[in-house]
Amino acid sequence: MINSVRILRNEINTPTVNSLYFHWDVRVEPGQFVMTWVPGLSEIPMSLSLTGKEKCLTVKKYGDTSNALSNVKPGERIFFRGPYGKPFSKVRGKTLLVGGGSGMASLRPLIDQDASGVVAARSSDELLFKGLFPIDKIIVATDDGSEGIKGNIVDALREIELEKYEMIYVCGPERMIKSVVDFVAGRNINMELSLERNMKCGVGICDSCSIDGFQLCTDGPTFGLSTVLTMKEFGRTKLAESGKRIWFQ
Ligand code: FES
Incomplete structure (x- = not known):
């Protein structure tokens, strides 16, 4: 299923990494990923860097799609499908x-x-x-x-x-x-x-x-x-x- 969400904010984390925050009412476990794109560019896999009610994709600039994602402004839409993959195991303790x-x-x-x-x-x-x-x-x-x-x-x-x-x-x-x-x-x-x-x-x-x-x-x-x-x-x-x-x- 293809999902489209509006970005709430785009946070600069390092000179080459940004985080895109959005709401997406789907259960996602830590370690799972989505296939993400912006119109006109190819999909890339990205793990979710927040998996609660507010979700986040943290983007490292290394190619056309990731560069475009890094420049998405609040209110603009990104697209993805998923979540996919096996999550991390949950444990109790340190x-x-x-x-x-x-x-x-x-x-x-x-x-x-x-x-x-x-x-x-x-x-x-x-x-x-x-x-x-x-x-x-x-x-x-x-x-x-x-x-x-x-x-x-x-x-x-x-x-x-x-x-x-x-x-x-x-x-x-x-x-x-x-x-x-x-x-x-x-x-x-x-x-x-x-x-x-x-x-x-x-x-x-x-x-x-x-x-x-x-x-x-x-x-x-x-x-x-x-x-x-x-x-x-x-x-x-x-x-x-x-x-x-x-x-x-
Ligand atoms: S990405 Fe196609 S088989 Fe894994």
């Missing part, structure tokens, strides 16, 4: 949200009084939603050392006793997630990861999002750590727009 780059967008609905955060980015001005955590529940890392730990997300995770969390949720670029998976492999940790791949149909038909026999749009985009550890292509391949599988490692 959780850790680990977001790199714009990855904190899909983790934002999981922020509550039991959640702590690890937010990483290239530089201080690209740290997304770090202000939504209490000061004593957030660790930040930046590649250039402009804020927090100078280093990557794994350098930040080294500072934390990961085993004390009921669940660790992770989202970000695939290479970042791969480094996290390699870091925790073999440890007794509950972890779910939201993966990103090219998506065209969003409903399990086109196979553009496949990885090791899984389709991200229907089997994911959230996967448990034990499943990701079985994926031989994870962190080593991507699918080009044509569908050709490219190995980069």
